[in-house]
Amino acid sequence: DAKTTQPPSMDCAEGRAANLPCNHSTISGNEYVYWYRQIHSQGPQYIIHGLKNNETNEMASLIITEDRKSSTLILPHATLRDTAVYYCIVRGLRYNAGNMLTFGGGTRLMVKP
């Protein structure tokens, strides 16, 4: 799996958009960008994933640059409950035996009132 780089921490005001960047300059053509988050002492929660087009679901939007070397996760209206560690991961969509998730350090997002 390609290595990702994320800032270790970010702050965001409640109600504002949180924009979390991720660099994945070595991503290969068949690898997707996945985002998970982990609220303190809970298991990681899947948020969204994408290949090259921007994606949106009820939780967030994912913007992937045209060269696919970086992406941004957007939480449009952050709430206090969005305070968590956010992990950006790249991996292939199809299963193979070596295709386990490799988590980096993630970004600790602190949403403040």
Place this chain on the structure above:
Amino acid sequence: KAGVTQTPRYLIKTRGQQVTLSCSPISGHRSVSWYQQTPGQGLQFLFEYFSETQRNKGNFPGRFSGRQFSNSRSEMNVSTLELGDSALYLCASRRLAGAQPNEQFFGPGTRLTVL
């Protein structure tokens, strides 16, 4: 649909003991993976099972083992516990076929404390 369940949620053991943790995947999910999470090392992959066979293994000593049953439920065992084994142990399942085959869903974890 019920999520991934793990039992027990909390466990306290002493050095030298062994422990067995249990994981029930989401219905229809065939793969179960185990991860260890500690403040110092972060989230680290232990092993993955599907079709009752270990398919992939992380860099952990042989004291860490696992198995999967025909109903896809999985257990992991840690023998001769050490203080450094204190961690949150997470189980994740994925479908492997059909819609979203590779998306992993995590359980709440088992918090193991070794005294």
